[in-house]
Amino acid sequence: MKRILFVSCLAMLCAFQASAQAVENKLSTSNQEWLDRDWPVTDTLVFDFPNESKLVLYFNNTEFNVEELTEEFEPLLRKATNFPEFTTIAYRLGENFPSTGLKHVKYQLEKKYIPYIDSLEMTFPVGLDYTGGDFTPVVGFRALVNWRNFSLGGSITNTVYFPERIENNVKVNSNWFANAEFAWEFGNLERSRRNIFGVGYLINENKSQLFSGTTMQAYYNRKLSKNISIQVGVISTENFKTFYPTVGIRFW
Structure with missing residues (x-):
């Protein structure tokens, strides 16, 4: 110009x-x-x-x-x-x-x-959820392929559960979910996708004290700023007999 x-x-x-x-x-x-x-x-x-x-x-x-x-x-x-x-x-x-x-x-x-080049985005979100009456720290890895208005990808997240002490000992439970995710930001110039919808499946090999049987989750994540987002969702466990609502915060 x-x-x-x-x-x-x-x-x-x-x-x-x-x-x-x-x-x-x-x-x-x-x-x-x-x-x-x-x-x-x-x-x-x-x-x-x-x-x-x-x-x-x-x-x-x-x-x-x-x-x-x-x-x-x-x-x-x-x-x-x-x-x-x-x-x-x-x-x-x-x-x-x-x-x-x-x-x-x-x-x-x-x-x-403006020409647009597809890109690969990788992040390591961490956060804290309130799950079924307990606070559960969450850590994970996310990879998304970005197009102009939306992204597709997945994440691996660990919902960490701290059960009650038994003889002053605490056995930490790891709950690993494999998640498929869709992110979008229609009608906005910002490259950062402020909306993410995900569906996940519990892939634990070890028994968990928080979840049992077939366990899946669905969630919606809304970014509030560059590095902070809120997340709400639901986890079904015991072969879809029990449901835990979840709400939490994520840091990128």
């Missing part, structure tokens, strides 16, 4: 009216009239690409300003190497409609013009 041009004048308002049909995210007739009436176009921001193409943004200055839009779009457009040559592409911005919202427009640009 060689330069950024910003124009705010009557001439550009006329130009917008003439080119409104060309915007990529044009609304239905009624919504378009509502947007143009209550949040009319007052300003235009143009990004010029080295391949003689342009990205044009039309917006109202009560919702956006050129500085914040430049800060939002410049890092994104530096990676837009699939932007077509000798082409002008325009978007209308307006936060009161989903298809014209800032987040949606950025997502559309990323999806269409």
